[in-house]
Amino acid sequence: MAERDLRLLGAWFSPFALRVQIALNLKGLDYEVVEETLNPKSELLLKSNPVHKKIPVFFHGDKVICESAIIVEYIDEVWSNNALSILPQNAYDRANARFWVSYIDDKWLTSLKSVLATEDDEAKKLHFEQAEEVLEKVEEVFNKCSEGKAYFGGDTIGFVDIGFGSFLSFIRVSENMNERKLLDETKHPGLTLWAETFAADPAVKGLLPETEKLVEFAKILQLKWAAAAA
Template sequence: MAQNDTVKLLGSKSSPFSLRARVALHLKSVKYEYLEEPDVLKAKSELLLKSNPIYKKVPVLIHGDISICESLSIVQYVDEAWPSEPTILPSLPKDRAAARFWAQYVDDKCFESVDAVAGAKDDEGRMAAAGKLMECLVTVEDVFQKNSKGLGFFGGENIGYLDIACAAILGPVSVIEVFSGVKFLRQETTPGLIQWAERFRAHEAVKPYMPTVEEFVALAKQKFSVQ
């Protein structure tokens, strides 16, 4: 029996995590079929329930007969399953460990703060959460300044694992900036991240698939039925 090597990505335009998987696939020039999950918050497709029965969340990469879930795992899988250049994870074990650590920091601390700002019950709670989010972004700025060495991306001159991980925060941060009227990415505190975000958005493996700020806001309004 011939091996089934078809690649499908089950994602959602409004999911910042789906973006990670798409960027990884495009960086590696992997041909795949993109399947937009109709409405991730309401009815879930049979394919999603079958391919990610534990979390029932996008993105899911379906490669032949196997399903890979969780966006950071998908990025690592893509890097390993298609080992041709460019590599996504750094080559040195210490750099790989650092990239994994900060990627996890984005998912734990940054997204926790984003959710806290978005879900705050009152102004006091919102201010406290906003302060924590700013602290997180300043920490990420510091990581960027120490590691990019003026070359543009977190690991140097090419997009890598930590760029892909951090990029997921850009959409949600844009959205809460618009809704809260608070600027989180500021020249005074995160000048490196502002330039990095522009560079990332403009990259050929990203530009066609990453929503603009306006599209992110429109998707968020649609998702939460805010008129």
């Protein structure tokens, strides 16, 4: 469905902006992406998300919506007539999906960021172990929710797929920068297969940033985090 006046303020490297793009693609909506550099933050960003000053920001005509998970839910509700539903129809399943996305944003994001930010070898080892523990839990959740189907949400990409899948490129980046596997097919067979299917889905294909380009970006991030911690 062609919908006018949909704009996303995002950035090529942002896993959170990626969530919104996937949701819009799943709904078959046309939209414009406005690239934000964050350095310095644009007037549009400061004006449209004055509370957090973060991307993504979604513009639906003159309506402004912030926070990736909230935007994805908004898209799912507003375009509920489109064939595909991102959140489960059942209230209990919906509550569970929200719980796991919140868990991913809390635990997974924290461990992945720590792996990327830490330079000290001992501390890095510890952060890797913590990230692996979270991955084990996500593998368990995948096996339970998917019930043998391709996605957390069943046959099609759902809320948890978007929430976790948005970090896929950063998983590749931490593996590449540390020469150590995070997503391991012996430890996480379900998630390994899921990752391949997710990346190849028409709603996702072509959106995941290239690992090499993201590695260069992550190196700059590391320097910024180190300077902030000093």
